[in-house]
Amino acid sequence: MGLERLSETYAIIALAAIVAVVYAVYQCFFSPLARIPGPFIAKISPIYHAYIAKRGHIHRDLSNLHRKHGKVVRIAPNVLFWKAESYSVLQGTRPFDLAGQRNEKIHAEQRKLVARAYSMDSITYLEPQVNSVLVLLVNRLREIRVQPIDLGYWIQLFAFDVIGAISFSKPFGYVESGDDAGIFLRLRKALRSMGWVKHAPTFHRIHQRLMPYIGNWLASNDRNSYFFELASREIQARTNRDGDFKDIASQLFSVQKTKPEFNDTNIAFMMTSNVFAGSDTTSTSLRAIFYLLLKHPEKYDRLMNELESKRQTGELSNPVTFKEAEACTYLQAVIYEAMRLYPATGDLLDRDVPEGGMTIDGHYVPGGVVVGTSSWVIHRVQEIWGPDAEEFRPERWLEKENEGTMKRFFFAFGGGSRTCIGRHISWLEISKLVPTLLICFDMRLADDVELKEEHGALLFLEGLKVHMTPKDV
16 A cells, blocks of 8 residues: 555656656747847746845846846746736735736726826926925034035935925934834835735745735735824824815815716825835936946036026026926936936836737747846846946936937836836925035045845835035025
C-alpha cells in the first residue's frame, strides 16, 4: 500500500513537472509574444514584474531593460513594455475612481462630472488658499536656526496642507506645527504596498476574500479605508462650518445639484484621491527641482538672474503669483526639465490591447495582452531628447524648433484621456513655491547630498538637506 502511494506521489510530481515544462516551452517558443525579448523568468511567470516593483527601483529597472532588450520588452507572460487588471487593486470596490476605473465609457462619464472643478481656471481661482499656506511656510522656515534643513520634508508638509486648503478650505495644520503626525509614513507604506501588489492581482483577490479571517496584511487597503474615512471627516467638518467657501468641495457640491447620481459617497472618493495622491506627487517634483538646481550652480544663477531682474522691475510679487511665474521662461524650463528627469510615476502606465490585436514595432500583439509605457523610460529616449537625455539642461525647453515634440512626449502626468486630473493643482503649487523660496532664501546643498530613490506606486525622493539663509526681501 505504501509503495502504491509513493508511486502516485511520484506520478503527480512527474505530471506537474511535464506541465511546467510544456508551459515554459509554449511561452518561450510558441506564444504570440515568444519573439519579443525579455528576461527568461518574465516570459514564464508574472512574479518577475511584482518582484522588481517590490524592491523599489522599477523606474530604473525598466530603463535598463529597454537598453538591454530594445524598444519592446516582455516583462510578464502576458505583459509588454487600454486599463489593465492591475488597476483593480487600486479601485477595490469603489464605485467612483478615476485612477482605477478600467471601463473607458464609465471613466469618461466620471471625469466629465469633475473636470470643471479641476480645470486650470478653477484651480487658479483658489490661488489665495495656496498663498496663505505658502506665506506660513516661508515664515516657519525663517524661524529655523538649526542647519541644514530637511527641505524635502517641509515641502511635503506644504503640499499636504495645500490639498486641505483647496479641497476643504482648511489646511491640515502640518506647516504650522512642523509635524505630519505620522501620516506620511502611512501614505508611504500604502503606496509601497500598492506598487507591487497591483502586479499580483490573484494574490490580492485571495487576500481580500480571506481578510475577514486573517485580518488585513496589505497597507494598500488604507486607500479605500483609512484615507477614505479621513476625507469623509474633512467633508463633514467642512459642511458643519459656516461661510461662503471657495474650494473644490463646494464646486463638487454644485455639480451634485444638477447631477444627483454624483452622490456624497462619490464626492468622498474623489476627495480621497486628492488626499492620497496630492502631496507625494507634488513633493517629489519639488524635491527634484531644488536638488537639480542646487547641484548645478550655473542653472541656479541663471534662474536667480531672471527672478531678480523681474523683481527689480516690479514684475514679481511675494509670494509670486501663478501668472507671474508663467511669464518666467527659464523658471518654466527648469520645472519641465526637472520633472522630465524625475517624473513621479516610473512604473508602467498599462492598457489592455483591444479585440483584434495591434502591431507594436513590427510585432503582432493579440487582444487581451497588457501593454504600457513608463514616463521614466520615455523621458530618456535619445531620439527624442538628444544624446544628453540623461543631463539636466533646462535650455532644451527654450529651443523653439523642438518645443512641440518635447511637450508631446512629456509624460510626467500621463497622457490622453487618462492624463492626471490633478496636474493643474500640482503645477500651480510648483510654479508659486519655487520662485517664492528662491527670492526669500539663499540656498546651498548640504555636503555630500545625494537623493535616495524608492519607487512604490509613486517615486519617493529622500535626503534633500539644504542650508537656507533668509534674505531681506
